[in-house]
Amino acid sequence: MLQVEALEKSFDGFMAVNGATLKVERGDVVAVIGPNGAGKTTLFNLITGQLPPTAGAIWFKKENIAGLAPHRVCRKGISRSYQVVNIFNRLTLFENVQVAVLSRRRKTFDLFRPAKTIAVDETRRILDSVGLLDKWAMTSGALSHGDQKVLEIAIALGNRPELLILDEPTAGMSPEETAVTLRLMKRLSGELGLTILFCEHDMGMVFSIATQIMVMQQGRTIIQGPPDEVRNNQQVRDAYLGGADECSA
Ligand SMILES: Nc1ncnc2c1ncn2[C@@H]1O[C@H](COP(=O)(O)OP(=O)(O)OP(=O)(O)O)[C@@H](O)[C@H]1O
Numbered sequence: 001m002l003q004v005e006a007l008e009k010s011f012d013g014f015m016a017v018n019g020a021t022l023k024v025e026r027g028d029v030v031a032v033i034g035p036n037g038a039g040k041t042t043l044f045n046l047i048t049g050q051l052p053p054t055a056g057a058i059w060f061k062k063e064n065i066a067g068l069a070p071h072r073v074c075r076k077g078i079s080r081s082y083q084v085v086n087i088f089n090r091l092t093l094f095e096n097v098q099v100a101v102l103s104r105r106r107k108t109f110d111l112f113r114p115a116k117t118i119a120v121d122e123t124r125r126i127l128d129s130v131g132l133l134d135k136w137a138m139t140s141g142a143l144s145h146g147d148q149k150v151l152e153i154a155i156a157l158g159n160r161p162e163l164l165i166l167d168e169p170t171a172g173m174s175p176e177e178t179a180v181t182l183r184l185m186k187r188l189s190g191e192l193g194l195t196i197l198f199c200e201h202d203m204g205m206v207f208s209i210a211t212q213i214m215v216m217q218q219g220r221t222i223i224q225g226p227p228d229e230v231r232n233n234q235q236v237r238d239a240y241l242g243g244a245d246e247c248s249a
Pocket residue numbers: 011014016034035036037038039040041042043
């Protein structure tokens with residue numbers, strides 16, 4: 001579904017991404033791991049069009065999408081959430097998701113129809129699928145940090161993506177919130193059949209959900225493979241995991 005080849009991104013001569021490769025098959029849950037500054041977020045920004053690559057190719061469903069603008073990448077079927085929560089704080093949960101659904105349908109609010117009656121079923125269905133339906137009328141800024149990150153996933157689902165990209169979905173979460181997010185991601189990939197690409201520092205989370213793990217260091221891909229292969233790779237242990245125990249979750 002997605003294949004990244006020899007991807008490069010230079011910031012004034014500094015190679016943040018330096019020949020990275022990545023393969024995502026339909027139905028996979030792929031984790032990108034690596035130390036701080038390895039280039040994970042930059043890689044995601046390149047895939048979703050927030051940054052243009054310096055070199056390389058990004059094949060999505062057999063089309064090279066490298067350098068396409070974010071809204072065009074989104075229309076191709078790739079949605080993402082961010083490391084830092086990105087929602088409209090003063091809107092309700094319903095309104096936040098409704099805006100995303102309308103944007104996909106290329107509709108805006110019309111003067112003659114009350115906003116509350118537009119795209120109601122789909123918006124409610126999405127909120128239900130992430131477990132936030134009971135809070136639909138709340139102001140989004142009043143949600144807990146964990147629920148705000150889940151709302152971001154709901155907003156991304158408004159685009160009906162085939163590939164969902166999540167940048168540190170559990171960053172700043174309590175252990176309980178992390179467990180909820182983990183369950184949600186399992187449901188999205190299982191019941192809804194979504195393909196998921198995410199980066200994450202919590203190794204317990206990574207090793208309990210990922211079907212494939214890609215390890216990045218200094219902008220390069222060290223290895224990509226199933227969790228067991230990555231766990232047992234000596235280069236990964238030496239370069240990143242720093243010992244035998246950290247990835248044994
Ligand atoms: N816009 C930019 N201008 C200059 N340097 C940048 C820019 N964005 C990222 N970098 C640098 O590129 C490198 C990779 O950063 P990136 O945020 O992609 O790493 P990361 O693996 O996501 O790190 P973390 O795990 O801490 O989020 C870092 O050294 C960072 O300082």
